[in-house]
Amino acid sequence: MSDLLSIGRSGVLAYQGALQTIGENVTNADTAGYSRRSVVLKEQSTYSGAFSLNRSASAFGGVQAAGVQRVWDQYKAANAWATNSDSSNASTRLQYLSTMETMMNDTNNGVGTRLTAVFTAATQLSANPADPSLRQAFLGAINDVTTAFRTTASNLSSLSNTIGTQARVQVDQTNNALDALAKVNLSLKLAAVNSPARAQLEDQRDNILGTLSGSMAIDTSFEADGSVTVRMNNSTGPVLVSSKSTIPSQVQLQSASDGQLQISVRGEDNLVQTAIPTGGTLAGLVGAATTAADRTRQLNGMATDFVTMLHDFQTNGVTDAGIPGRDLVTGTDAASIGMAVTDPPITVADIAAATPGAAIPADPNAPAPDPNAPAPDPNAPVTPTPVQIGVANGNLLSLVANSRGSDGLEQRWKSMVTDQALQVSSAKLQDSAASTSKDTAYSALDATTGVSLDNEAAELLRFQQAYSASAKVIQTARETMQSILDLF
Template sequence: MSDLLNIGASGLGAYSRALATVGDNIANAQTPGYARRTIELREAPAAGEIVLSRNSIRPGGVETAGVRRSVDPWLIEDARTASGEADRSSARLDAIDATERALDDGIGGIGESMTRIFTTADQLAADPANATLRAQFLQSVDDSAAAFRRTAAALGSAANGVAQSASITVDSLNTDLTALEAVNQGLRRARAGSANEAKLLDERDRLLDRISSALPVTASFDARGAVTLLASDGALPLVANGSVSTLSVSILANGQLAYAIAPGGTLAPSGGTLAGLSQGANHIAMQTASLDVLAAQFASDLNGWHQSGLDANGNPGSALLSGTSAATLVAVALTADAVAAADASASNGNSLQLANLRGSTGVEAGWAALVGQQAQQAASARAQDAAASTRRDGAFAARDMVGEVDLDREAAELLRFQQAYEAAARTVQVARETMQSILNIF
C-alpha cells in the first residue's frame, strides 16, 4: 500500500509542475524572447535504496527530469546574423536619408539660388545702368552663400544625429554586456533543468539578440549555458572569464566615428547598428567634403569673374565672396555701383562673360552631379534595406516556429495534465481508503 501512496504522490508532484509549466507558456505567449517550455517526465525506478534502509523496495511512479526550452541554436544564430545586417542597413539608410534632406534642391536651395545669379546677370547685361538690377544681383549672390551655409548646417546636424545615435547605442551595448555577465553568474548557480534556469536562458538569449543587432559577435557556451562573447571583428573579448569589456565611440573632426574596446583596442565593426552608423557618418562626411569643394570653386569662379570686370565708376571689381568652405561662405558687402558689369570694351561686357561659367565643369553642373549621385545612393540603400528586412523577417519567422507558444496546443496539454493530476489524486484516495478498510478489520 505504501507503493500505491508513493506512486500517487509522485504523480501529484510531477503533474503539478507540468501544469505550472503550461501556465507559464500561456502567460508568456506574447512575451518577446520567450521560448516555449516542455516538461520532461520519466518513470521513477521501482527499486533502489532509501535513506534509512538498504536493499529495500522503493515504490515506482513518475518524476520530472527537468524543463526543456524549445529552441534551435542554428535558427537562433541565423536570426541574429540577419537582424544585425538589417539593423546595419537601416542605420545607414537613416543617415543617407538625412543627407538627402540636407542637400535640398528645391526653392531656396543651392541649385535654384545659383541659377538666379546667372538669370539676374543676363537681365543686368540688357540694362547695365539699372541700380535695381545691380542690387538684385548682389542679393542673389548673398542668397547663394546663405544656401551653402544652410546646407552645410543641415549636414552638420545630420552628422550630430548620427554621432548621438552611436553614443546611445554604445551606452546600451555596455549595459547589455554587464547584464549578460550577471546572467552568466545566475546560470552557474541555477539548478539544472529548473524553471529558474529556463528564465535565465531566455534572458541570456534576449541580451545576445540585442548585442548582436548592434555588433557582430561570436558566442560560445559552457555546460551550464554561461556564454563567452567575442567581437567577431578582431576577436576581442567582450564577456569572458568573469570580466566585461567597455566600448566607447569617438567623433573625429570631420564627423566620422571611431570605436574602441577597453581593454583591447580599436574596433571596426562590419555589421550591426554600429557599422551602419559608421557608414552613415562616412557618407555624410564625404558629401560635406564634396559640398566644400563646390563652395570653394563657386567663390573662386565668381570672384575671378567679378575681379576681371569694371564697376560703375570704372574701377576693377572686388571679391564678391569670402570663405573657403560651405559653412564659412559669406557675401562681401558691396554697393550697387560696385557691381563689375562692364569690361574695357562695353558697359555690359563682363555681365555677358558670366555665362561662360555655366559649362560642364561649372559649379551648377557640379551641384547637379552631387545631387544626382546622392539620389542614386539613396535608392540603392533603400533597396538593400528592403532586402535585409525581408531576410530578417524570414529568419525570425523560422526561429519563432520552433519556440512560439500555440495556445491551442497548450489548451490540449492543460487538459491532459489536469486529467493526469486527477488520476494521481484518485490513486492516493484509493490507497487511503484501502488502508482504512484494512485497519477497520482489526
C-alpha cells in the first residue's frame, strides 16, 4: 500500500514539474532566443533488502523528473548563424554602395554634367571667341566643375567617416559580446546537466553567438559541458573565445589615412593576427570603406587631370594681349580644387583662346635702355613677351578636340559611374539571395526550437490527465487503506 502511495506521489510531483515547464514555454513563446523546454521523465525504481520475508529485488516505483531538457538542433543553428553573417554582409554592403551611387549622380550638379558643360561652353566660345558673354559662360562652367568636384569629395569623405564610425561601434559591440560569452562559458562549466539554470545559460550562449554572427563569420566548437570555442571566419581563423579560457580575445580596428579599414585580433597571449572578415557587418563595412577609398582616389585623379588640362590649355595658348594665359584653376585633389585666386583676379581677358604666332618685332622708335638704371629685381614676376596672334580660336578647338576622347575626363567619369551602378546591381541580387537563405534557415531552426502553442496545448492536456491519474492513485490507495483499517 505504501508503494501505491509512493507511485502516486511521484506522478504528482513529476507531472507538476512538466506542467510548470509548459507554462514557461507558453510565457516565452514570443521571447527572442528562447528555446522550448521539455521535462525528461524516467522510471523510478525501488529496492527491497534481504529481510526474512523479502528477497533482494528492484521494482517499478513510479516516475521521476530527471531534469529539464532544452530542445535544440546544433546543425540548424550553425546554418542559421552562417546565413546571418552572409545577410548582414550583403545588406551593409548594399546600403553603402547605394549611398555612393547617389553621391556620384549625373544630375545637373554632377561632375559628369558639369564637365560636359565646360566643353560645350568651349565649343560655343570657339565659334565667337571675342564674345564676352560666351567667355564668362566658359569661366562659369569651369567654376561649376570645381564646385562639383569639391561637393562630391566632401560627400565621399563624410561617407568614409560614417563607415569608420559604424565599424568602431560594431567592434565595441563585438568585444562586449565576447566578454559576455567568456562569462557564460565559465557558468556553463558549473551548471548541472539538464537543469533549468543550464538551459537558461545555453539560451544566453546561443543568443550571443547569433549576435556575433551578425558582426562577422564565426566557426563554433562545443564541449560536453556546453562551453564553446569561437574562431573568426573558419576553423583555422583567429580564436575569439576559448572554452578553456576565461579571457576572450580583443577585436581591433585600424583606419588608414584614405579611410580603408583593417581588422585584427589580439589574443590572450597578446599576439596580434590580422584577419579579413569574410562575413557579417564588419565585412560589409570593410568592403564599403575600400570602395569609398577607390572612388575618392579616382575622383582625385580626375580633378588633378582637370587642373593639368586647363594649365596646358592656358600655357599653350595666348590671350588677346598676345601672352600665355594664367592658370584658371588650382588644387592638388578634388577637395582643394577651385578657381585660381590671383591679383589681379581672373577675368575673361585671361582666357588663352588663340594659338601663338610670330614674336612681335621691336619698335625701332623705342628709346634705348638707360645704362644707369638699377638692376632688375630677380624675384619680380617676369612679364611675358607678347607674340602675334595665330588662330583666334585655335587653342579652344584644340582643347575640345584633345580632351574628349575615349580616355578623356567625361569618359572616365562615365566609366566610374557605370561600374558603381553594376556593383549596386550585384549587391542587390546578393542581398536578396542572402536574405532569403537567412529567413529559410531561421524558419527551420524555429520549427525545431520554437514554441508552438498548439503543441503546448496538447501537451498540457496530456500532463493534466497524467496528473489527475496520479492523484486518483493516491486517492484510491487512501480509500483502500481506510477500508482495511475499518475492518478492525
